[in-house]
Amino acid sequence: MGGEVLALSGGVGGAKLSLGLDRVLPAGALHVLANTADDFEHLGLTICPDIDTLLYTLSGRANREQGWGLEGESWNAMQALEALGGETWFRLGDRDLATHLWRSTRLAAGECLSQVTAGLAQRLGLRSHVLPMSETPVRTLVDTDEGELPFQHYFVRRRCEPAVRGFRFAGLDAAQPPPALRELLASPALEKIVICPSNPFVSVDPILQTGELWRALRDAPAPVVAVSPIVAGLALKGPAAKMMAELQIPATALGVAAHYAQAYPGLIDYFVIDSSDATLSTGIDQLGLRSIVADTIMTTTNDKERLARYCLALEGV
Template identity: 65%
Template structure:
């Protein structure tokens, strides 16, 4: 890997911070954690230089609407419209529709705010008119004033199924309806074999304009694995000259957001940043160049280095906008 990328880096068009500003950056993202770092990256990069490839394994149809939770979290965050307290949904939301639905004994376990429903109605109308999800996502970004490029992980339908001790559950039924209570045994991504990487992302990877690839601190099993396992995707990332920087979603044995730590324990993966590193090193050999861990996990540096990933200690918890921008700058300072 090191020799291959060193040769590639020497070719004309390779972009490095030492030689000038990064032209383009590709980020892989799930929901809240990925959206936070994406915002930091967008703020420190020139307008339009950030490309975000987002998990759509969480997508599902609910009340006749196509719901894309991770895409919407990224869009709302970059548009400055996200609910800051919960990290997802829209600020200043109202719940009249859900209250009326409850009076009809309808399904209210997946709560959709009134303003959020407008997004889903518009998406559904465009999909019904023949647009694919990639085109609809690009149009939503434009209408929300987002300058970055947002892509679904593929244009085909892929759905995450959680195999639990209570049987198989669609992801949102496990995550929201059951609040992650069932014990996880494994995951399956239905439709993945027929999926293909987004053509626009492949075009970016085939160009000389990409300087860094950042894997955001999202759940490795249900947010990043679906993206990387689109046939040919992780190999295309690995083979690019740009360094791949991955930020651990586990800090001091805990997940900052979501059920990643619970999942790791139930899958008998050590609930540490090193456990995350081993998952990527074994499942995607030679993909990750730099593995960012929090300062509180500095004791794991040697263990991660032995896996072939270059451990970098820094402050990875993103509470303020300044935190997000600082972490983004750290990611972009790393080279081969």
């Protein structure tokens, strides 16, 4: 395909499919809209975990074993900070710190997050475009049995241990997608919209709800393809399955499909599930989503490229 593609992505899982799309599409054709509700201010710096995971993955610099952070990282700054009694629960490697210092300095100088992200992408040599879901801050707050926790305190500091009751996105009412996204959605060159296999509640929901973006995606002529992050009842990365069980939502691909169908009616044309979940196809079809069975586990680069080509090959409905 020779047109433009928009992907919606959270962190590691979404970055895997984004990399596959980046590899099989012409340079510059992929636009990845990144979740920024996980962002937070730490040690005086603006940290954008999902944006950075995408930047590092698409530039070939990500730690392959972890899926996040940088390959060959060192930890001198954290060790020195720990010796001083500083907060080190959120680990920032020395090279990763340079990214946050660069970003925070540019933001303080008056650049918007889109400009800063584009500048980082250019310096890292990306073929594709990475856009923040919002120019203004949106922050995920997790309602737990221990009270409301900022997302990174729940996810990293507490290692997802508290039971989840719900989520709130502070700042969402004032948030709007970047102008470049509106231009892309209005372009006749846009051929496909892909919702990557990211956590539906804390990665995809905030993106879709920013300025009611889901309605603009639904009304765009390009078909919308969503890939389930749950395979055989398990989240391949992150706490999605645990969250679903605590929210009394079936931790299955069908449960994810039902969430999208109820929260965003008419948005998704194709819902891609793993071959191990093929028996769920009928239930997904009954929700009004067209189920597609494929091999969705992405271990190798070839896996990522194969799934990307499969998503791109699905025609409009």
